[in-house]
Amino acid sequence: MSPFPHRRTLLGATLAGAAGTPTPATAAPAPSPTPSSPRAWPIRANLKLEEELPMLEAVLLSIHVLTAIVFIGGSAVATSLFPRYAPVATAVPAGPSALTGSAPPESGERNVAVAAALHRISRGYAVIALIVPLAGIVLASVQGRMGEIWITVSMVLTAGAAVLLATQIVPRQRAALSAPGEAAPLRRLSMLAGLYNLAWAVVVVLMIARPGAQG
Ligand code: HEM
Numbered sequence: 001m002s003p004f005p006h007r008r009t010l011l012g013a014t015l016a017g018a019a020g021t022p023t024p025a026t027a028a029p030a031p032s033p034t035p036s037s038p039r040a041w042p043i044r045a046n047l048k049l050e051e052e053l054p055m056l057e058a059v060l061l062s063i064h065v066l067t068a069i070v071f072i073g074g075s076a077v078a079t080s081l082f083p084r085y086a087p088v089a090t091a092v093p094a095g096p097s098a099l100t101g102s103a104p105p106e107s108g109e110r111n112v113a114v115a116a117a118l119h120r121i122s123r124g125y126a127v128i129a130l131i132v133p134l135a136g137i138v139l140a141s142v143q144g145r146m147g148e149i150w151i152t153v154s155m156v157l158t159a160g161a162a163v164l165l166a167t168q169i170v171p172r173q174r175a176a177l178s179a180p181g182e183a184a185p186l187r188r189l190s191m192l193a194g195l196y197n198l199a200w201a202v203v204v205v206l207m208i209a210r211p212g213a214q215g
Contacts, residue, residue, distance in 0.1 A: 053142065057139065057142060057143065060135050060139040061139060063131065063135045064131075064135040064139060067129060067131045067135065068129070068132045068204075071125045071129035071132070072125075072132055072200055074121055074125040075121065075125040075126040075129060075165070076197045076200055077121075078118040078121035078122040078125065079118075079165070079169055079193040079196055080190075080193045080194075080197060082119060082122060082173055082189065082193070083186040083187070083190045083193070084110075085114040085115040085118060086110070086115040086176045086177065086180070086186055086189075087110055087112050087115065087176070087177070087180040088110065088180055088181065088182065088186065089181050112177070119170075119173045122165070122169065122173060123165075123170050126166075130162075133155065133158045136151075136154070145213070145214075148210075148212050148213055148214060149211060149212035150206045150207075150209070150210045150211050150213060154203050154206050154207065157199045157203050157206075158203060161196055161200065161203075164192065164196055164199070169192050172185065172188070173189065176189065
């Protein structure tokens with residue numbers, strides 16, 4: 001029994017095609033031919049595949065979701081925190097201000113070592129996170145969903161987020177570490193990190209709501 005009864009598989013179409021009738025994936029499989037029939041072996045192979053596909057889907061979905069949580073999540077948190085710890089040229093005084101007695105909002109938080117670690121996580125985790133779209137595309141192909149709108153939009157958003165990270169966020173982080181400047185570029189970096197995280201939030205909603213899914 002498949003753990004994904006609501007999901008379509010390519011196999012359903014294959015079996016339906018083998019039987020010569022356009023039945024849906026959930027329909028009963030084609031009647032088994034006699035062992036002497038020339039089509040006996042391909043159909044037996046398909047039936048064996050049918051037993052293995054739900055397991056394959058479960059493994060792919062587990063890899064997809066786990067790597068999304070750990071690596072996209074890690075990279076999203078690191079890009080968000082980087083501007084808070086990145087060094088600036090005009091040193092922020094640590095501790096309460098001598099004049100007002102109140103602590104400045106970011107006192108004591110700027111730390112080059114922490115910022116460098118966050119930069120490595122932003123970049124390194126994102127590289128490993130390429131597993132997420134790869135597993136997602138294989139999973140969508142196995143399920144016969146590749147043309148569905150939520151998959152297409154997710155792929156575009158995933159590619160857009162990757163381009164944003166590679167061409168804007170990581171280079172700006174590197175520049176902020178090698179030549180600390182004003183606080184304004186770090187505010188822009190915060191805004192870009194917000195866009196990066198928004199893309200992932202939209203993709204997760206698409207993954208759950210699946211607008212335009214056929215079955
Ligand atoms: C190229 C981009 C992607 C493709 C093609 C893709 C494809 C898929 C497919 C086919 C499923 C299985 C849906 C089902 O079983 O009915 C899925 C589930 C899921 N995906 Fe993706 N995905 C992509 C990107 C992402 C990203 C970037 C994230 C996270 C940030 C993500 C998070 C999830 C989650 C949490 C689920 C489980 C949803 C559920 O079972 O309710 N996916 N994805």
